[in-house]
Amino acid sequence: DSGVTQTPKHLITATGQRVTLRCSPRSGDLSVYWYQQSLDQGLQFLIQYYNGEERAKGNILERFSAQQFPDLHSELNLSSLELGDSALYFCASSPDLGTSGTENTGELFFGEGSRLTVL
Amino acid sequence: DQQVKQNSPSLSVQEGRISILNCDYTNSMFDYFLWYKKYPAEGPTFLISISSIKDKNEDGRFTVFLNKSAKHLSLHIVPSQPGDSAVYFCAASSYHGGATNKLIFGTGTLLAVQP
Numbered sequence: 434d435s436g437v438t439q440t441p442k443h444l445i446t447a448t449g450q451r452v453t454l455r456c457s458p459r460s461g462d463l464s465v466y467w468y469q470q471s472l473d474q475g476l477q478f479l480i481q482y483y484n485g486e487e488r489a490k491g492n493i494l495e496r497f498s499a500q501q502f503p504d505l506h507s508e509l510n511l512s513s514l515e516l517g518d519s520a521l522y523f524c525a526s527s528p529d530l531g532t533s534g535t536e537n538t539g540e541l542f543f544g545e546g547s548r549l550t551v552l
Numbered sequence: 553d554q555q556v557k558q559n560s561p562s563l564s565v566q567e568g569r570i571s572i573l574n575c576d577y578t579n580s581m582f583d584y585f586l587w588y589k590k591y592p593a594e595g596p597t598f599l600i601s602i603s604s605i606k607d608k609n610e611d612g613r614f615t616v617f618l619n620k621s622a623k624h625l626s627l628h629i630v631p632s633q634p635g636d637s638a639v640y641f642c643a644a645s646s647y648h649g650g651a652t653n654k655l656i657f658g659t660g661t662l663l664a665v666q667p
Contacts, residue, residue, distance in 0.1 A: 435597070464652075464653065478657075538586075
């Protein structure tokens with residue numbers, strides 16, 4: 434158990450709809466990262482939030498948006514869904530890299546993912 | 553532009569033998585390299601990492617080698633066990649004292665260890 438919680442685990446919806454995926458990071462972690470894994474593909478970085486603010490952005494579509502709340506949980510909103518959006522969406526968290534004495538090993542802690550199916 | 557590449561989609565080895573998984577990268581600014589293991593219906597789990605200032609890191613049965621001049625790293629698993637059967641992802645980050653530890657992943661290699 435990584436300590437990162439994602440809900441829902443499975444979601445089936447129709448094209449044109451909107452869904453929200455939720456992530457609770459490990460206790461104490463300030464950074465949240467979202468990744469997309471399509472069929473037979475690697476994990477594609479979407480976006481990172483650090484302590485409520487956007488910190489890094491990857492190949493995230495304009496139809497997708499994310500935010501991190503004061504309690505540090507994060508939500509990924511996917512709208513105007515298309516068949517190609519069907520994928521596994523992973524959330525990951527990492528410690529505060531600025532903490533004195535914290536060795537940065539580069540490790541991210543991943544949740545079990547949310548499987549989105551668009552029909 | 554794929555910055556991290558795993559050119560072997562699959563690998564099959566016999567139990568007890570060595571498994572060698574390979575990864576190439578193009579960005580010389582990467583400062584950490586990691587290997588993750590993933591079982592179906594689960595999230596990736598961290599296996600081992602190496603800093604760009606080192607050329608080898610060992611943890612039990614797992615050893616990662618880094619060749620910076622060739623921009624190549626490899627994961628050695630000795631001895632291989634059936635429970636090692638999973639998809640292995642190579643990943644890299646370019647932290648450099650910044651604020652993001654985002655990882656760039658390869659496409660993965662499916663390792664099958666035959667009993």
